[in-house]
Amino acid sequence: MSRILVVEDETNILELIKYNLEREGFEVLTALDGTRGLEIAREESPDLIVLDVMLPGMNGLEVCRELHLDHTTRNVPIIMLSARAEELDRVLGLEMGADDYMVKPFSPRELVARVKARLRRYQPGDPQGGKLSPAKCLEFGRLVIDEEKFAVYLGGDKLDFTLKEFELLRFLARHQGKVFTREQLLDQVWGYDYTGDSRTVDVHIRHIRQKFESYPGCAEYIETVRGVGYRFKEGSQ
Numbered sequence: 001m002s003r004i005l006v007v008e009d010e011t012n013i014l015e016l017i018k019y020n021l022e023r024e025g026f027e028v029l030t031a032l033d034g035t036r037g038l039e040i041a042r043e044e045s046p047d048l049i050v051l052d053v054m055l056p057g058m059n060g061l062e063v064c065r066e067l068h069l070d071h072t073t074r075n076v077p078i079i080m081l082s083a084r085a086e087e088l089d090r091v092l093g094l095e096m097g098a099d100d101y102m103v104k105p106f107s108p109r110e111l112v113a114r115v116k117a118r119l120r121r122y123q124p125g126d127p128q129g130g131k132l133s134p135a136k137c138l139e140f141g142r143l144v145i146d147e148e149k150f151a152v153y154l155g156g157d158k159l160d161f162t163l164k165e166f167e168l169l170r171f172l173a174r175h176q177g178k179v180f181t182r183e184q185l186l187d188q189v190w191g192y193d194y195t196g197d198s199r200t201v202d203v204h205i206r207h208i209r210q211k212f213e214s215y216p217g218c219a220e221y222i223e224t225v226r227g228v229g230y231r232f233k234e235g236s237q
Helices: 011-023 034-044 060-069 087-096 108-121 163-174 182-190 199-212
Strands: 003-007 027-031 048-052 078-082 100-103 137-140 143-146 151-154 157-159 222-225 229-232
Touching: 003 011, 003 034, 011 027, 011 108, 027 034, 034 048, 034 060, 048 060, 048 108, 060 078, 060 087, 078 108, 100 108, 137 163, 143 163, 151 163, 163 182, 163 199, 163 229, 182 199, 182 229, 199 222, 199 229
Parallel strands: 003 027, 003 048, 048 078, 078 100
Antiparallel strands: 137 143, 143 151, 151 157, 222 229
16 A cells, blocks of 8 residues: 655645545545654655645745655655646746646646556656566666666766656666657656656756766766757767
């Protein structure tokens, strides 16, 4: 049984989410403020977190940032909730590490569907939903992608990647030289049922490049093809 942590300060919304998730067989943990939500996430290791943006004390964006700084919680998928639909809010949520974003008021049925979709995407396997092949590494000169350990090494140093950043880099590297649009990357890495903004891809690509910047010449592993999308540089060594 998957455990879902819901962090929401409006008790009527909290109870509505809890009821609908429990009806689908999920175990639900709850918190009314960000500080307590962060504590529960660290103590209980939920499978997914539904996180409101506007919370008393520590807001949802701060909680999201702290979760992704902690190696014990950084790979837990997060669906953020907000009463505001502005693009800036969505982008900030993605920058902090959220996997999905829903605007209030929302359909409880849609929220449950998105929870199920995110959990499916985070089951062990490749971005197509299949099982990983026996342990192997993708090697491109100083860059090593360990598919068994879900780890990325550059110049012998292990880089701090989130699960989704790893999946995106791995997918591009497996298809070296092929150009993918943002929509294709959303389909292949996030899943056909993902309903978020294509800007999600840009945010994750930027994060990956930032982690490569300390290593001269390595930020160019992923190329932008103007007007189309992205590709892993052909012949990268």
